[in-house]
Amino acid sequence: MGKYKLGIGLGMGYGQPNERVVKAVAAAGFDACFTGWVEGGDVEGWANGIARAGLIYQSIHAPFGKVDKMWEEGDEGDAVTDMLIACVNDCAKVDVPVMVVHPIIGMDKHDPTDLGIARFARLVEAAEKDGVKLGFENVEGAEYLAKIMQTLGHSSAVGFCWDTGHEMCYNFSADMMALYGDKLVATHFNDNLGMADSNEVTWLDDLHLLPFDGIADWAGIMARIDRHGYAGILTFELTCKNKPNKHTHDAYAAWTVETFAAQAYARAVKVAALGK
Numbered sequence: 001m002g003k004y005k006l007g008i009g010l011g012m013g014y015g016q017p018n019e020r021v022v023k024a025v026a027a028a029g030f031d032a033c034f035t036g037w038v039e040g041g042d043v044e045g046w047a048n049g050i051a052r053a054g055l056i057y058q059s060i061h062a063p064f065g066k067v068d069k070m071w072e073e074g075d076e077g078d079a080v081t082d083m084l085i086a087c088v089n090d091c092a093k094v095d096v097p098v099m100v101v102h103p104i105i106g107m108d109k110h111d112p113t114d115l116g117i118a119r120f121a122r123l124v125e126a127a128e129k130d131g132v133k134l135g136f137e138n139v140e141g142a143e144y145l146a147k148i149m150q151t152l153g154h155s156s157a158v159g160f161c162w163d164t165g166h167e168m169c170y171n172f173s174a175d176m177m178a179l180y181g182d183k184l185v186a187t188h189f190n191d192n193l194g195m196a197d198s199n200e201v202t203w204l205d206d207l208h209l210l211p212f213d214g215i216a217d218w219a220g221i222m223a224r225i226d227r228h229g230y231a232g233i234l235t236f237e238l239t240c241k242n243k244p245n246k247h248t249h250d251a252y253a254a255w256t257v258e259t260f261a262a263q264a265y266a267r268a269v270k271v272a273a274l275g276k
C-alpha cells in the first residue's frame with residue numbers, strides 16, 4: 001500500500017459511544033483519527049483510548065460555532081479566542097500535533113478586520129509556544145483565510161487544512177492548494193455534488209460523502225497532494241447524516257458505524273493509490 005497513512009474523523013454521525021467508534025476505525029484498518037473538542041472535556045481519556053486502539057491522534061478540530069465573533073468588537077470575541085487557546089493547550093497536553101481551525105462561520109460575511117487578526121495573532125503565539133500547528137481550513141468566506149495567511153502566514157505555527165469538499169461547494173472550485181499547499185498540515189478529504197445553485201453558497205451543499213460517491217476529481221486531488229510533496233497523514237472527514245430534506249446519505253444511515261468505517265477505509269485506500 002502507498003506511502004500515506006490514513007485517518008478519519010470520529011464524528012461520523014452514528015451517535016455511538018466514542019470507544020465503539022475508535023474500535024471500529026482501528027478494525028477497519030485506519031492508522032489515525034481526529035476528534036472534536038469541548039471545553040472541560042476529557043481529552044486525556046480520549047487520547048488514552050485512541051492510543052490503546054493503536055491509532056495516532058492526528059488532530060483536534062476546534063469548535064467553530066462562534067468563530068465569527070473573533071472578527072467583531074465585543075467581549076465575546078475575546079472569550080472565543082481564550083477558548084481556542086485552551087484547545088491549543090489541550091492539544092499540547094496530549095501530544096496532538098495539529099489543531100484545525102475555521103477562520104469564519106457565516107455565508108454572508110466577507111470583511112476580515114484588524115481586530116480579528118490581532119486575536120488570531122494571540123492564538124498563533126500560544127500555538128508557537130506549545131509547539132502545535134494550526135491548520136486553518138478553507139471554508140465559506142475565503143477572504144478570512146486569505147487575510148490570516150497574508151498577515152500571520154510567516155509563523156511556523158500557521159498551516160493549512162485542505163477540505164476538498166469545501167473547495168467545491170464553498171470556494172467555487174478555486175484551487176486552494178495552489179494558494180496554500182506549501183503550508184499543508186492536514187486534510188479533510190470528502191466528496192459532494194458541487195453547488196446545487198451555482199449562484200448561492202449554502203451549507204446544504206457541504207455533504208461530506210464518501211470519496212467516489214460525489215463528483216470530486218480524486219486523481220486530480222492526489223496529483224495536487226503529490227505536487228506539494230505532502231508527506232503527512234491523509235485524513236477523511238465523512239458523515240452518515242443527511243442535510244435537512246436531502247436523501248444523499250440514506251444508504252450510509254442504514255449501515256452500522258463498523259460498516260461505515262470499513263467502507264470509508266476501502267475508499268481511502270483507493271484514493272491514496274492514485275498518488276505517487
Ligand SMILES: [Zn+2]
Nearest residue numbers: 137163188237
Ligand atoms: Zn473540514
